[in-house]
Amino acid sequence: MNCDACKASQATVFLTQIVDGKMQKVNLCEACSKEKGVTDPTGFALADLLLGLGAAQEMERGGTVQKCPTCGFSQADFKKTGRLGCGACYQTFSEGLATLLKGMHKGTEHIGKIPARALQSIQRDSQVRTLQRDLRKAVAAEDYESAARLRDQLKQF
Secondary structure, rough: OOOOOOOOEEEEEEEEEEEOOEEEEEEEEEEHHHOOOOHHHOOOOOOHHHHHOHHHHHEOOEEEEEEEHHHHHEEHHHHHHHOOOOHHHHHOHHHHHHHHHHHOOOOOOOOOOHHHHHHHHHHHHHHHHHHHHHHHHHHHHOHHHHHHHHHHHHHHH
């Protein structure tokens, strides 16, 4: 089996990743695996291996080196460590990160988990705010029948 990077040498390093039930395999020869930092954890090109060879280059614009104004972190630092330097890095590298994050995760926004009791409270508060907003609109439009119905619904909460 030939190396996926150079297409010439015999592959000796085999990496497998399962994302959303789909298996992706990367086969590398000894030289390419060392070049990609697979054998050296500090040089491991996480973005390349998670998203396919060459994916981290999406973060680079026209070959220019972009650095975070707050911490001085660069795209090369991200490629090497798989981490960003500070919170400002997300804004600085936002163009390339959106594509990378969509590939690694289900989306670009963290939703997280909410306890069941808290979820009920949040949904209730959202319904109340919606009813209050609709009530204000109905009163402003002088639709008093709708306003009375909305007022009665608000009293039930």
